[in-house]
Amino acid sequence: MNELTINLNEKLHIPLYEQIYQYIKDDICSARMSCGEKLPSTRALAQYLEVSRSTVEMAYEQLLSEGFIETMPRKGYYVSELEGVYRQNFSGEKYSKVRGKETKKYDYDFNPNGIDLYSFPYNIWRKISKEILIDDRSELFKSGDSQGEEDFRYAIQNYLHQARGVNCTVDQIVVGAGNEYLLMLLGMIFGKNQKIAFETPTYKQAYRLFEKLSYEVTTVDMDQYGMQVNKLRESGANLAYVMPSHQYPLGIVMPIKRRLELLKWAVESEERYIIEDDYDSEFRYKGKPIPALQGYDANGKVIYLGTFSRSIAPAIRVSYMVLPKPLIEAYHKQCEFLSCTVSKVDQCVVQRFMEKGHFERHLNKMRALYKGRHDILLANLKPLMNQCRITGEHAGVHLLLHFTDGRTEEELISLAKEHRIKVYGLSKYNTGSCDQKHATILLGYANISEKDIVKATEILCEIWK
Amino acid sequence: MNELTINLNEKLHIPLYEQIYQYIKDDICSARMSCGEKLPSTRALAQYLEVSRSTVEMAYEQLLSEGFIETMPRKGYYVSELEGVYRQNFSGEKYSKVRGKETKKYDYDFNPNGIDLYSFPYNIWRKISKEILIDDRSELFKSGDSQGEEDFRYAIQNYLHQARGVNCTVDQIVVGAGNEYLLMLLGMIFGKNQKIAFETPTYKQAYRLFEKLSYEVTTVDMDQYGMQVNKLRESGANLAYVMPSHQYPLGIVMPIKRRLELLKWAVESEERYIIEDDYDSEFRYKGKPIPALQGYDANGKVIYLGTFSRSIAPAIRVSYMVLPKPLIEAYHKQCEFLSCTVSKVDQCVVQRFMEKGHFERHLNKMRALYKGRHDILLANLKPLMNQCRITGEHAGVHLLLHFTDGRTEEELISLAKEHRIKVYGLSKYNTGSCDQKHATILLGYANISEKDIVKATEILCEIWK
Numbered sequence: 001m002n003e004l005t006i007n008l009n010e011k012l013h014i015p016l017y018e019q020i021y022q023y024i025k026d027d028i029c030s031a032r033m034s035c036g037e038k039l040p041s042t043r044a045l046a047q048y049l050e051v052s053r054s055t056v057e058m059a060y061e062q063l064l065s066e067g068f069i070e071t072m073p074r075k076g077y078y079v080s081e082l083e084g085v086y087r088q089n090f091s092g093e094k095y096s097k098v099r100g101k102e103t104k105k106y107d108y109d110f111n112p113n114g115i116d117l118y119s120f121p122y123n124i125w126r127k128i129s130k131e132i133l134i135d136d137r138s139e140l141f142k143s144g145d146s147q148g149e150e151d152f153r154y155a156i157q158n159y160l161h162q163a164r165g166v167n168c169t170v171d172q173i174v175v176g177a178g179n180e181y182l183l184m185l186l187g188m189i190f191g192k193n194q195k196i197a198f199e200t201p202t203y204k205q206a207y208r209l210f211e212k213l214s215y216e217v218t219t220v221d222m223d224q225y226g227m228q229v230n231k232l233r234e235s236g237a238n239l240a241y242v243m244p245s246h247q248y249p250l251g252i253v254m255p256i257k258r259r260l261e262l263l264k265w266a267v268e269s270e271e272r273y274i275i276e277d278d279y280d281s282e283f284r285y286k287g288k289p290i291p292a293l294q295g296y297d298a299n300g301k302v303i304y305l306g307t308f309s310r311s312i313a314p315a316i317r318v319s320y321m322v323l324p325k326p327l328i329e330a331y332h333k334q335c336e337f338l339s340c341t342v343s344k345v346d347q348c349v350v351q352r353f354m355e356k357g358h359f360e361r362h363l364n365k366m367r368a369l370y371k372g373r374h375d376i377l378l379a380n381l382k383p384l385m386n387q388c389r390i391t392g393e394h395a396g397v398h399l400l401l402h403f404t405d406g407r408t409e410e411e412l413i414s415l416a417k418e419h420r421i422k423v424y425g426l427s428k429y430n431t432g433s434c435d436q437k438h439a440t441i442l443l444g445y446a447n448i449s450e451k452d453i454v455k456a457t458e459i460l461c462e463i464w465k
Numbered sequence: 466m467n468e469l470t471i472n473l474n475e476k477l478h479i480p481l482y483e484q485i486y487q488y489i490k491d492d493i494c495s496a497r498m499s500c501g502e503k504l505p506s507t508r509a510l511a512q513y514l515e516v517s518r519s520t521v522e523m524a525y526e527q528l529l530s531e532g533f534i535e536t537m538p539r540k541g542y543y544v545s546e547l548e549g550v551y552r553q554n555f556s557g558e559k560y561s562k563v564r565g566k567e568t569k570k571y572d573y574d575f576n577p578n579g580i581d582l583y584s585f586p587y588n589i590w591r592k593i594s595k596e597i598l599i600d601d602r603s604e605l606f607k608s609g610d611s612q613g614e615e616d617f618r619y620a621i622q623n624y625l626h627q628a629r630g631v632n633c634t635v636d637q638i639v640v641g642a643g644n645e646y647l648l649m650l651l652g653m654i655f656g657k658n659q660k661i662a663f664e665t666p667t668y669k670q671a672y673r674l675f676e677k678l679s680y681e682v683t684t685v686d687m688d689q690y691g692m693q694v695n696k697l698r699e700s701g702a703n704l705a706y707v708m709p710s711h712q713y714p715l716g717i718v719m720p721i722k723r724r725l726e727l728l729k730w731a732v733e734s735e736e737r738y739i740i741e742d743d744y745d746s747e748f749r750y751k752g753k754p755i756p757a758l759q760g761y762d763a764n765g766k767v768i769y770l771g772t773f774s775r776s777i778a779p780a781i782r783v784s785y786m787v788l789p790k791p792l793i794e795a796y797h798k799q800c801e802f803l804s805c806t807v808s809k810v811d812q813c814v815v816q817r818f819m820e821k822g823h824f825e826r827h828l829n830k831m832r833a834l835y836k837g838r839h840d841i842l843l844a845n846l847k848p849l850m851n852q853c854r855i856t857g858e859h860a861g862v863h864l865l866l867h868f869t870d871g872r873t874e875e876e877l878i879s880l881a882k883e884h885r886i887k888v889y890g891l892s893k894y895n896t897g898s899c900d901q902k903h904a905t906i907l908l909g910y911a912n913i914s915e916k917d918i919v920k921a922t923e924i925l926c927e928i929w930k
Contacts, residue, residue, distance in 0.1 A: 018753060062752035065859075067720025080722060117606055126598040133591040141582055143779035177642040177782070177806035184649055188677045208802055212653045314608035315809040317642070337673055341642035341806050344780040345594075 008049060016051050017058035024059065028068050028079055039069060039077040107420040108456035112249065112398035114447030119365060120313055124358050125349070132348045144344050146336050148175025148320070152351040156306075156320050159354055163363075164281060165291030166304055168322045174331065177317040177341035179277070179307055180209055186275070186303065187213040188334045189327055190239070196275075197237035199227045201429035203248045203277065206241055222247070226254040229261040238271040244293045245281035249429045249442055251392020251400060259293050266301035273324070277305045282363050285371040286394040300324035308350060311363060318342050318350055370397055373445040373453055380457035384464055397446035400426065402438045403464075409439040415463045421456050473514060478583040481516055482523035489524065493533050493544055504534060504542040572885040573921035577714065577863035579912030584834060585778055589823050590814070597813045609809045611801050613640025613785070617816040621771075621785050624819055629746060630756030631769055633787045639796065642782040642806035644742070644772055645674050651740070651768065652678040653799045654792055655704070661740075662702035664692045666894035668713045668742065671706055687712070691719040694726040703736040709758045710746035714894045714907055716857020716865060724758050731766035738789070742770045747828050750836040751859040765789035773815060776828060783807050783815055835862055838910040838918055845922035849929055862911035865891065867903045868929075874904040880928045886921050 006023040008016055027033040039045075042060060046053040060077055063069045069077050132140070147153065153170040160166035176182040183206060193216075198207050200219035211217050220232045220240075227242055240262065244254035254262075266272045276293045284290065294304040304322035309315075323331055340347075353359050378393060384401070392399040403412065409425035416423045426440035445453060471488045473481055492498040504510075507525060511518040525542055528534045534542045597605070612618065618635040625631035641647040648671060658681075663672050665684035676682050685697045685705075692707055705727065709719035719727075731737040741758045749755065759769040769787035774780075788796055805812075818824050843858060849866070857864040868877065874890035881888045891905035910918060 021753075058752065065718065065720075065752055066755055067722050067724075120606055122598070126595065129594055129598060130591065133587070133594060141585055141778035141780040143774075177646070177808075178804060180803045181642070181646065181806055192679055205802060212799055214657055309608075313606035314804075315606040317804070317806055317808045334677055337670060338645045339643055339779075339782070341646055341782055343642075343782045343808075343811055346808055346811070 006049060008051070017055045017062070020045075020049070020051075020056060020059035021062045024063060025066075025068055033079050035079050035081045037079045039079070041076055105420070106417075106422040108448060108452050109422040110398075110424065110443040110445065110456070111422070111447060112424055112442045112444030114397070114444050115310060115314060116366065116369060116447055117313060119362075119369060121358060121362060125353070128349050128352045128356075128358075129345070132345060132352065140344050140348065142344075143339055144347075146338060146340050147171075148173065148340050148342065149344060149347045149351070152347040153320075155351045155354045159359070160292075160304075160306070160322065164278065164306075165295035166322060167295060168304075172323050172325065172328060173320055174323060174335075175318065175320050175340055175342055175347065177319070178309065179279070179305055179319045180205060181341055182305060182319055182321045183209050183275075184213065185331070185335050185338075186321070187215065189323075189330045191334075194239055195235075195237040196239040196241060197227075197232055197235050198241045199243070199247060199250075201249055201426060202241070203243065203279070204429060206277065210241075222250065222252065224252065225258040226252050227258075227262070229258070229265050232262075232265060238269065239273055239275060240265070241275045241277065242293070243277045243279060245278055245290050246283075246392075246396040248277075248279065248396075249392075249398070249400070249426060251396055251398065253290060253395055254293070256296075259296055262293070263297055263299070263301060266297075267299050273301055273303055273327075275303045275305060279305070279307060279310055280396040281306075282311045283367055283370050283397055284395045285367070285374055294322060297324070300326045303327070311366075312350070312353075312359070316346070316350070318346060370446060373448070373450055374399070376450050376453050377443060377445050377457065380454055381461070383461040387464060398442050398444035401441040401443065403440070404438055407439055409441070412439055412441055412464060416460060419459050419463060421459060423460075471514060473516070482520045482527070485510075485514070485516075485521060485524035486527045489528060490533055493528075498544050500544050500546050502544045504544070506541055570885070571882075571887040573913060573917050574887040575863075575889065575908040575910065575921070576887070576912060577889055577907045577909030579862070579909050580775060580779060581831065581834060581912055582778060584827075584830060586823060586827060590818070593814050593817045593821075593823075594810070597810060597817065605809050605813065607809075608804055609812075611803060611805050612636075613638065613805050613807065614809060614812045614816070617812040618785075620816045620819045624824070625757075625769075625771070625787065628754065629743065629771075630760035631787060632760060633769075637788050637790065637793060638785055639788060639800075640783065640785050640805055640807055640812065642784070643774065644744075644770055644784045645670060646806055647770060647784055647786045648674050648740075649678065650796070650800050650803075651786070652680065654788075654795045656799075659704055660700075660702040661704040661706060662692075662697055662700050663706045664708070664712060664715075666714055666891060667706070668708065668744070669894060671742065675706075687715065687717065689717065690723040691717050692723075692727070694723070694730050697727075697730060703734065704738055704740060705730070706740045706742065707758070708742045708744060710743055710755050711749075711857075711861040713742075713744065713861075714857075714863070714865070714891060716861055716863065718755060718860060719758070721761075724761055727758070728762055728764070728766060731762075732764050738766055738768055738792075740768045740770060744770075744772060744775055745861040746771075747776045748832055748835050748862055749860045750832070750839055759787060762789070765791045768792070776831075777815070777818075777824070781811070781815070783811060835911060838913065838915055839864070841915050841918050842908060842910050842922065845919055846926070848926040852929060863907050863909035866906040866908065868905070869903055872904055874906070877904055877906055877929060881925060884924050884928055886924060888925075 006020060008019050012019065042053050042056040046056045060069065064071060067080055070080050071077050150170060152175065153173040156173055157168060157170050174182065174185065176185065195216040195218060196210050197218050197220045199222050207217060218235050218237055220227050220235055222228060226244065226247060227240065232240055242262065244259055246253060262274055266274050274293065278292050281292065292304060294302040301324060303324060307319040309317065309319065381390065387405045388401045388403040390399055390401060409427055413423055413425055424442040426442060471485060473484050477484065507518050507521040511521045525534065529536060533545060535545050536542050615635060617640065618638040621638055622633060622635050625633065639647065639650065641650065660681040660683060661675050662683050662685045664687050672682060683700050683702055685692050685700050687693060691709065691712060692705065697705055707727065709724055711718060727739055731739050743757050746754055757769060759767040766789060768789060772784040774782065774784065846855065852870045853866045853868040855864055855866060874892055878888055878890055889907040891907060
């Protein structure tokens with residue numbers, strides 16, 4: 001027994017039986033105890049360690065249940081046959097808070113994906129969250145509807161109908177944690193052997209995702225009205241991914257004529273569907289918002305995608321899609337077994353945020369805010385109008401500068417960088433196939449104050465002139 | 466007032482104000498109370514029900530805020546015009562319908578996927594959520610780390626190391642909204658031409674998901690130690706999906722020998738990996754929890770999957786996976802462009818819930834609660850021991866009855882159903898290939914009280930004898 005060295009420590013918060021268990025286990029794992037070796041009887045070990053016999057029995061129980069030792073009736077306990085046991089090396093680093101601090105390289109950032117967070121209605125949000133958690137109690141933590149809570153879907157249906165002219169019933173709506181997740185569901189709904197066409201340049205996330213889902217992915221050139229339908233037809237794709245209300249990144253608003261051409265294309269074959277990503281539609285500064293393409297679709301050909309991540313906050317991981325009736329059955333068949341990825345609490349909070357009118361108020365506020373920045377940016381870029389042309393204005397939260405003076409994107413970007421201004425080149429949105437004639441710069445204004453816009457554009461006009 | 470019948474039940478875990486609220490809401494939704502009808506004053510109703518006036522006021526507050534009733538200064542409370550609020554009406558009906566159905570068909574439900582929600586620490590949860598929303602402000606709503614917030618991953622790493630013997634660094638942890646989503650990411654990490662083997666019977670969600678991801682899916686028979694490694698080898702699969710700490714549905718605890726054989730299988734080829742679904746490991750009633758298979762893996766072959774949906778609540782859509790080092794690069798390449806599907810708020814709440822020790826306390830509480838039900842269920846099934854054999858005990862939240870007396874699953878289930886007891890047959894977990902010798906019944910005890918267990922088992926012993 002002397003080869004079995006166990007030093008129990010009463011002071012440790014670890015129960016004695018566990019300490020014994022650990023010692024023996026380590027001896028086995030480190031091969032200090034070899035296969036087939038007999039263990040001391042529980043009585044003997046208890047005496048030896050001066051602990052109660054039941055303590056030792058508990059330790060042996062645990063070793064038995066994990067299969068480290070075996071018992072033979074009226075013979076005792078033996079180390080099990082274990083070929084090449086791996087040693088447990090507890091290399092796990094200790095708990096320490098290390099936050100990656102990034103050094104501020106820029107004074108001004110025209111990030112086209114930015115969103116203004118100072119205007120987020122924290123107090124209302126907190127108040128609603130509190131109310132929700134007081135109200136519903138246990139109902140709130142039961143597993144819910146895999147499509148999203150029905151009442152929440154009513155609120156979404158209501159909003160989509162009022163604000164976006166989308167026509168649907170609640171059973172067509174599927175709630176999910178982010179657009180990408182919903183696109184994954186679409187991937188499962190459509191299954192294999194699909195060919196999807198993207199505008200070029202386009203929203204790279206979606207493009208890459210369908211690549212990963214091993215879809216055949218292709219791109220279709222755009223003219224000033226958006227995706228060219230004849231080229232789409234030539235591409236042989238059966239799915240078309242478009243952003244009609246404000247194309248990303250080009251900011252093109254697809255006119256009704258082109259929309260109807262697209263719908264016509266879809267109707268030509270049963271396999272064809274249009275995925276309408278309406279990501280930015282809430283923000284339009286001229287006239288009233290343009291209704292969604294889905295609203296014109298009489299044949300169940302449009303899959304509508306929307307998100308609260310841009311209209312409320314990026315960290316709100318709540319998106320929704322509206323499936324055309326022909327796809328609902330497929331959805332139930334392929335995806336219904338997946339529980340909803342958005343917690344009920346979050347669904348309830350957003351629902352109440354909408355039902356109490358906060359969402360509409362928030363959107364109006366943001367629209368006014370962004371319009372102010374949009375107008376000031378436009379006004380202050382005037383001095384550059386000899387060098388470049390502006391597109392993508394009056395909607396969304398970014399616009400584009402097309403330089404016609406032969407300078408490259410890199411030159412313009414690095415010039416700005418030298419003056420601590422971050423601007424974004426269009427080329428990074430290219431999916432390869434599309435060749436740019438002119439250097440094109442994106443300027444996002446959602447997350448930069450009017451004061452900073454004035455200061456930054458002053459510099460830009462100076463250096464880009 | 467006599468037409469307003471409210472029977473409060475002190476024994477229910479539902480607060481009195483909520484019971485009052487529900488009664489009145491149901492009366493309004495079912496038109497037992499008509500529009501414009503006057504409600505009793507809070508004082509009168511409080512007297513009538515012998516509750517405090519503030520309780521009634523809370524109920525009325527709730528009805529007011531949901532628009533079921535209106536108040537007229539110095540006149541009192543009246544039922545609102547309900548034409549407009551079709552939504553509440555509908556959901557109200559649906560709600561009572563659902564409640565009705567459940568109570569109508571069964572008195573007792575041994576759902577193996579149940580979880581006790583009355584024990585959920587609502588107040589702590591609400592308190593933390595409130596703190597979080599006061600603390601972090603705008604940081605909280607910026608888009609975050611696609612792997613999950615670093616501090617949250619530290620908390621998870623810490624827990625996994627202490628409680629599950631999992632060895633990893635935070636950069637190996639990926640947070641996602643539910644296991645299925647994380648499996649989708651795995652699908653993208655591994656890409657095409659993979660063959661995955663499942664135990665049979667197994668957790669069907671995962672099986673079906675990989676089918677949908679158009680993986681080659683196969684099943685491998687189990688013996689009493691779990692998946693048979695030689696048969697796994699024959700299957701030609703390069704991925705193995707196992708649940709070593711408490712196999713679902715069979716409840717087998719995989720002994721160390723089999724675990725090491727599995728690891729050995731994985732090491733034999735570079736393409737081979739083991740997916741360890743540790744879904745139920747928190748609940749073990751004999752000795753201490755058995756360390757995860759991942760803890761024995763010295764060669765980066767185990768992908769560890771865990772979830773808070775079972776340990777905290779199903780509606781908490783927070784899961785995590787630990788990627789072995791060889792797969793991290795692939796993850797960054799294939800999936801990093803996808804933002805995290807769990808909102809930062811939810812991540813922070815769970816993180817603080819863990820860091821303040823609430824999670825551990827909650828687990829201990831649930832373990833004790835479930836153990837009590839487990840023990841009583843075992844004890845009260847004794848009379849059946851001539852007809853059947855019990856397996857899967859001492860862990861998880863369900864056990865299995867294997868009937869050796871030739872009766873079919875259907876017979877046993879419908880017998881129970883006749884007596885308003887819901888039990889579950891093993892066959893529904895079969896993925897086809899596996900044939901059952903005996904009728905096998907699953908009894909889940911997570912969401913049924915000790916009192917009900919006693920009553921129900923009494924009946925079961927009578928009818929199944």
